[in-house]
Amino acid sequence: MLHDDIGPAPGPARDLPDWFFEGSSDCIEIIDLQGNIARMNGSGLHAMEVESVEQIRNAPWMGFWPVESQPTVRAALHAALGGKTAHCRAFRPTLKGSPKWWDVNIHPVGDESGKTMHLVAVSRDMTDLHNAELALSEEKERIGLATEAAELGLWRYTPHLHLFTFQNGRARAIFGLAAGSMDRTEEQIVREAIVPEDRDRFQRAIQAACEQGERLTFHGRIRRADGEVRWVDMFGHAHRAEDGSAMYLLGTVLDITDRKSTEQALHDAQLRLAATLNAGEVATWTWDIRKNLVYGDRNIAYLFSLPEEEAHETPLESFMGAIHPDDVDRVSSSILKALQDGTFYQETYRVRARDGKFHWIVARGRVEYDAEGLPMQLPGVVLDVTLQKEIEDKLHASEDRYRALFESIDEGFCIFEILRDAQGEPIDYRFKESNSAFRTQAGYEATPGKTILEIFPDLDRRWIRLYADVAKTGQPVRIQDHVDMLNRWFDIHAVRVGGQGSEHVAVLFTDITNRRETEDDLRRLAFSLAETDQRKTEFLATLAHELRNPLAPIRNGLQLIRLAGNNADTVARVRDMMERQVTHMIHLVNDLLDIARISSGKVELKKREVDLKEIVATAIEANLPSIQNKQHELNVDVPEEAFPLEADATRIAQVLGNLLNNAAKYTPDGGQIDLSMRREGNDAILRVTDSGIGIPVEAQGSIFDMFAQVKDNMGFSHGGLGIGLSLVQSLVQLHGGDVSVSSPGSGQGSSFTVRLPLLDSRRDSALDARSPTGKAKADGAGLRVLLIDDNVDAAQTLAELIQIGGHEVSLAHTGRQGIDAVEGFKPDIVFLDIGLPDMDGYAVLRKIRQGPIGRTVPVAALTGWGADGDRRKTADAGFDHHLVKPAPLPLIESLLAEVAQTLRARKS
Numbered sequence: 001m002l003h004d005d006i007g008p009a010p011g012p013a014r015d016l017p018d019w020f021f022e023g024s025s026d027c028i029e030i031i032d033l034q035g036n037i038a039r040m041n042g043s044g045l046h047a048m049e050v051e052s053v054e055q056i057r058n059a060p061w062m063g064f065w066p067v068e069s070q071p072t073v074r075a076a077l078h079a080a081l082g083g084k085t086a087h088c089r090a091f092r093p094t095l096k097g098s099p100k101w102w103d104v105n106i107h108p109v110g111d112e113s114g115k116t117m118h119l120v121a122v123s124r125d126m127t128d129l130h131n132a133e134l135a136l137s138e139e140k141e142r143i144g145l146a147t148e149a150a151e152l153g154l155w156r157y158t159p160h161l162h163l164f165t166f167q168n169g170r171a172r173a174i175f176g177l178a179a180g181s182m183d184r185t186e187e188q189i190v191r192e193a194i195v196p197e198d199r200d201r202f203q204r205a206i207q208a209a210c211e212q213g214e215r216l217t218f219h220g221r222i223r224r225a226d227g228e229v230r231w232v233d234m235f236g237h238a239h240r241a242e243d244g245s246a247m248y249l250l251g252t253v254l255d256i257t258d259r260k261s262t263e264q265a266l267h268d269a270q271l272r273l274a275a276t277l278n279a280g281e282v283a284t285w286t287w288d289i290r291k292n293l294v295y296g297d298r299n300i301a302y303l304f305s306l307p308e309e310e311a312h313e314t315p316l317e318s319f320m321g322a323i324h325p326d327d328v329d330r331v332s333s334s335i336l337k338a339l340q341d342g343t344f345y346q347e348t349y350r351v352r353a354r355d356g357k358f359h360w361i362v363a364r365g366r367v368e369y370d371a372e373g374l375p376m377q378l379p380g381v382v383l384d385v386t387l388q389k390e391i392e393d394k395l396h397a398s399e400d401r402y403r404a405l406f407e408s409i410d411e412g413f414c415i416f417e418i419l420r421d422a423q424g425e426p427i428d429y430r431f432k433e434s435n436s437a438f439r440t441q442a443g444y445e446a447t448p449g450k451t452i453l454e455i456f457p458d459l460d461r462r463w464i465r466l467y468a469d470v471a472k473t474g475q476p477v478r479i480q481d482h483v484d485m486l487n488r489w490f491d492i493h494a495v496r497v498g499g500q501g502s503e504h505v506a507v508l509f510t511d512i513t514n515r516r517e518t519e520d521d522l523r524r525l526a527f528s529l530a531e532t533d534q535r536k537t538e539f540l541a542t543l544a545h546e547l548r549n550p551l552a553p554i555r556n557g558l559q560l561i562r563l564a565g566n567n568a569d570t571v572a573r574v575r576d577m578m579e580r581q582v583t584h585m586i587h588l589v590n591d592l593l594d595i596a597r598i599s600s601g602k603v604e605l606k607k608r609e610v611d612l613k614e615i616v617a618t619a620i621e622a623n624l625p626s627i628q629n630k631q632h633e634l635n636v637d638v639p640e641e642a643f644p645l646e647a648d649a650t651r652i653a654q655v656l657g658n659l660l661n662n663a664a665k666y667t668p669d670g671g672q673i674d675l676s677m678r679r680e681g682n683d684a685i686l687r688v689t690d691s692g693i694g695i696p697v698e699a700q701g702s703i704f705d706m707f708a709q710v711k712d713n714m715g716f717s718h719g720g721l722g723i724g725l726s727l728v729q730s731l732v733q734l735h736g737g738d739v740s741v742s743s744p745g746s747g748q749g750s751s752f753t754v755r756l757p758l759l760d761s762r763r764d765s766a767l768d769a770r771s772p773t774g775k776a777k778a779d780g781a782g783l784r785v786l787l788i789d790d791n792v793d794a795a796q797t798l799a800e801l802i803q804i805g806g807h808e809v810s811l812a813h814t815g816r817q818g819i820d821a822v823e824g825f826k827p828d829i830v831f832l833d834i835g836l837p838d839m840d841g842y843a844v845l846r847k848i849r850q851g852p853i854g855r856t857v858p859v860a861a862l863t864g865w866g867a868d869g870d871r872r873k874t875a876d877a878g879f880d881h882h883l884v885k886p887a888p889l890p891l892i893e894s895l896l897a898e899v900a901q902t903l904r905a906r907k908s
């Protein structure tokens with residue numbers, strides 16, 4: 001029909017067979033060389049929705065193309081006008097405006113000469129195809145966007161090539177491949193990317209997808225080139241050929257590592273939450289205020305000891321039953337208050353839980369109101385804080401213990417904070433706390449808040465520096481130091497409290513002033529002990545020396561006598577010498593024994609009433625030889641009056657003798673010695689002064705100590721042992737007196753003063769009446785003396801001494817000889833040694849007493865033992881006298897005198 005509407009065809013239309021022109025389903029247009037449409041076939045009119053041919057006839061062809069299509073179409077048109085077949089695809093809506101896409105071929109049609117007569121444009125309606133293409137590319141874009149957004153990697157697998165092709169950057173990134181590298185063989189992928197444990201699964205998944213048409217799913221790990229392992233999910237789908245074989249697999253790959261760890265974290269959190277909830281530490285509840293019902297969870301039921309089902313819907317009162325009786329009121333009023341004020345509700349209290357124990361809980365909630373503003377419900381949570389509470393309690397207890405500890409210790413304790421200036425230099429410290437012993441120990445109050453410089457502005461800054469160092473380094477310090485400010489010694493222990501950067505220092509300290517003093521005393525004592533020990537050592541050396549010294553001349557003397565026994569002069573000289581040496585030895589040994597007795601408290605004084613003047617006389621007499629030997633001048637100044645005292649005369653004579661002897665010793669030849677005695681109150685004051693070498697002041701304090709000798713004076717000592725003065729002091733003290741020394745110093749002489757208490761003066765006359773000393777010696781000559789002693793030498797020397805006194809002596813050297821001699825010799829007195837070789841002295845005495853002579857003869861024991869016990873023993877055995885060996889001659893003389901007197905009395 002449309003065909004009819006087409007006007008008469010111009011010439012060129014004739015070139016196209018009609019069946020073709022009209023039979024074609026494409027739109028065919030004849031365009032003249034001016035570019036105008038000459039003809040359009042029926043399909044074209046229809047497709048272009050042309051209603052009347054007039055609308056297009058002779059209209060410019062380009063006019064039907066919209067602006068956006070014109071450049072493309074014009075290029076094709078020009079090419080065709082230029083004689084070439086041209087092609088283009090462009091958009092041209094119909095005349096009614098329907099959008100259409102056209103695939104256009106323009107052919108030039110020429111005459112026989114080849115000259116172009118007109119153009120034929122064949123346009124195929126491509127709209128559907130175009131739309132499909134558009135949709136496809138849109139789809140592609142969407143997929144791209146979606147895969148990008150989902151971070152999906154796209155891949156393709158070609159089974160017969162065993163080749164993977166990675167189709168986007170994401171896929172390459174997931175597999176860790178370099179940009180640009182697209183393809184990998186399956187074998188490469190398996191070897192390089194899939195972790196060994198997952199390789200089998202991966203290959204099976206691919207095989208299954210290709211061969212059995214299953215969807216490919218793989219969940220596994222790949223190890224990237226940089227070594228990182230990632231979790232991936234791969235999905236794929238096979239595209240098949242008609243014979244059913246898989247042409248290729250298309251698929252996605254997704255890196256799910258992060259999701260996996262998030263999942264894991266979520267999972268963990270859920271587990272924790274569940275655990276927390278299960279542990280009953282958190283519980284939730286809601287109180288429907290209008291219905292007065294509480295809805296609680298499992299943990300609420302547990303905490304409030306309710307059966308689980310009841311906790312879902314229970315009046316508030318049921319809950320109150322579980323609350324600790326002491327807390328109920330507080331909780332009720334707190335809830336009421338929250339209701340009234342609409343405030344937040346929070347209360348800490350105890351509930352008895354299903355385990356039968358009270359749990360501490362914290363309940364919190366907030367009232368919710370309805371539209372009218374009326375309270376509707378109170379939802380909340382409950383936390384079981386028993387554990388925290390216990391920890392807090394423990395903390396408090398430990399805090400209390402700490403307090404108690406520091407309050408109970410005797411050490412001072414304080415904590416302070418170091419204060420620094422802008423440069424960080426320590427300038428002061430501020431007290432934070434202190435214990436009560438602080439005051440006692442330090443002597444001041446460490447008031448919290450006060451700084452040390454506020455209390456002691458003059459404090460030695462070294463203390464601040466010291467403590468600041470402790471804070472800075474964290475190194476504790478322990479020192480003993482003198483705090484000048486307090487003038488006390490302290491033992492101080494300082495430590496930093498808190499970690500690095502803390503400026504707090506704790507100080508523990510004790511006043512050790514007393515301890516130090518004691519220590520000093522101890523040190524002094526130890527020193528003086530050492531000194532005593534030293535003196536003792538020196539003493540023993542001296543002693544050995546002094547005892548040996550006299551032995552050499554004695555032995556020589558004996559030799560001499562043996563050789564020149566006939567020469568009376570030599571014998572006399574030697575005897576004198578030996579006498580001196582022996583006397584010296586006896587003196588030494590006696591001193592030693594005395595000092596030993598005194599220091600062991602064994603000395604016994606034989607006190608009797610005596611006139612001190614007589615003792616003085618005896619002492620002078622005894623020491624005159626040593627004074628005269630050195631040509632000293634002795635001045636004695638003793639008043640006429642009597643000086644009665646109760647004393648051991650021998651001992652006091654010994655005291656005076658020692659002082660005189662020292663004076664003689666320590667004074668260079670030709671010196672002067674003064675002895676004076678006077679009365680001071682009821683005391684006798686005896687003073688021995690010499691013009692000798694004197695005693696240095698520093699030595700005077702120790703001169704009376706045992707073994708003390710003045711170093712400088714040693715040259716004058718002549719065999720002293722350093723015990724003479726010690727003996728003097730002890731003996732004087734035993735008599736209730738004292739002795740002192742004074743010397744202006746070396747070379748200026750010394751003076752020793754003895755003070756002795758006197759007896760009551762009223763008794764003086766009685767004393768005068770009976771003088772103890774008599775001139776017995778003169779009357780005692782001519783006795784018969786028997787000496788029984790196994791020590792031949794000792795016996796003989798004694799015998800000679802006695803004989804010199806004008807007596808007749810018989811000697812016996814064994815007990816038997818002695819017994820016989822008694823009846824034969826008929827002695828007036830017997831001296832009997834106790835230790836005899838054949839029988840002891842006691843046995844000998846018993847025998848002697850059996851004879852007529854022996855029955856009455858006085859017998860004196862000769863023994864080395866002189867203690868009271870020894871004397872008692874001999875007296876009990878029947879001895880009349882007790883003499884200690886070596887018996888002093890004067891004693892023997894007075895004994896003989898006594899015997900002579902008795903004999904005379906008996907005769908008359």
Ligand code: ADP
Pocket residue numbers: 662663666667690692693694695703708709710711713714717719720721722723724725726749750
């Ligand atoms: P000794 O004379 O045996 O050494 P003493 O105990 O009698 O011991 O005396 C102790 C020391 O005192 C003597 O060593 C001596 O140094 C000093 N001394 C004692 N008497 C005198 C004195 N009259 N003049 C100087 N020094 C004396």
